[in-house]
Amino acid sequence: MDKIICLGKNYSDHIAEMKEAAPEMPLLFLKPSSVFREIKNQETIPLPWERGLIHYECEVVFKLYKKNIIGLGLGLDLTLRDLQKQLKEKGHPWEISKVFKNSAICTPIQGVRDFLNWQDTPFVLKINSEVRQESKLSKAILKPNDIIHYVDKFFPICDGDLIFTGTPSGVGPLHPNDLIELQFGPIESTFRLGNENG
Amino acid sequence: MDNRQLSHDILNILERLRIMHDLIKDKNYEHIPKDELLTDLNENLDLLRKKFDILSQ
Numbered sequence: 232m233d234k235i236i237c238l239g240k241n242y243s244d245h246i247a248e249m250k251e252a253a254p255e256m257p258l259l260f261l262k263p264s265s266v267f268r269e270i271k272n273q274e275t276i277p278l279p280w281e282r283g284l285i286h287y288e289c290e291v292v293f294k295l296y297k298k299n300i301i302g303l304g305l306g307l308d309l310t311l312r313d314l315q316k317q318l319k320e321k322g323h324p325w326e327i328s329k330v331f332k333n334s335a336i337c338t339p340i341q342g343v344r345d346f347l348n349w350q351d352t353p354f355v356l357k358i359n360s361e362v363r364q365e366s367k368l369s370k371a372i373l374k375p376n377d378i379i380h381y382v383d384k385f386f387p388i389c390d391g392d393l394i395f396t397g398t399p400s401g402v403g404p405l406h407p408n409d410l411i412e413l414q415f416g417p418i419e420s421t422f423r424l425g426n427e428n429g
Numbered sequence: 430m431d432n433r434q435l436s437h438d439i440l441n442i443l444e445r446l447r448i449m450h451d452l453i454k455d456k457n458y459e460h461i462p463k464d465e466l467l468t469d470l471n472e473n474l475d476l477l478r479k480k481f482d483i484l485s486q
Contacts, residue, residue, distance in 0.1 A: 232444060296448045299460035342455045391444040 233389035235262040235335050236382050237290075237308055241371045241397025245288075248400045257373055257397060259385060260329060262308075267393070268333045270413070275425040276333055278309070278405070285405045286312040288398035289356035289364040291415065294340045295392050298379055303346060305354050305415040306337035308395045312404070335395065338413050338420040346416040350375065354415040358405070366399035373397075435484045442477045449473070 239258035240246050246253045287307050294302035315328035356364040409424045
């Protein structure tokens, strides 16, 4: 994988909960492949809690080949929220709040054919057995093909690249030892959050 | 070409081969027809061999 392409503000309900103005088009940013973590079921994933509040954003993930969506996953785009807020207030770039080890977590990718009507299939994030985010890709502002065309205007798309397609409402903080469950059609992954030093 | 760039290219080809493996294994030709995939496969295998030849020199 060359890179992870992320969309911000692609769900109206998330824009509303952040009390931010809706942009003309969703925002784009990149995460390098080095911060990607594919979930092995029941594993513990360490995060840098000492760096401040870490927010989850649950998102449908596309895997691309020749600019086609050939696989789907459910991911967590993680953000150091306090740091991001400070950087935004200063008008600085906010990469360092988005790019840190394990900040792009994703279930194993499943072939598109394993889904029935995947754009209308609900995706769910549970934390400690409580539903925190639930939506469908059909509720997103940009539709799947439009997302690819939009990204293609700005970035070279490489085979194997992933697109995190934006998050619906319900984002919030994570805590050490949280039990995370991700469900999307045939995809079900469970893992726990741990400390960076084990 | 330096070894770092070669390694990067080789890993990208392996990533493409992995995707092609999944598509062919699942007989998923909806987006990329089978003939085109098999042509891609041969091209990428040739390219992989060439890159490895250079890397080993």
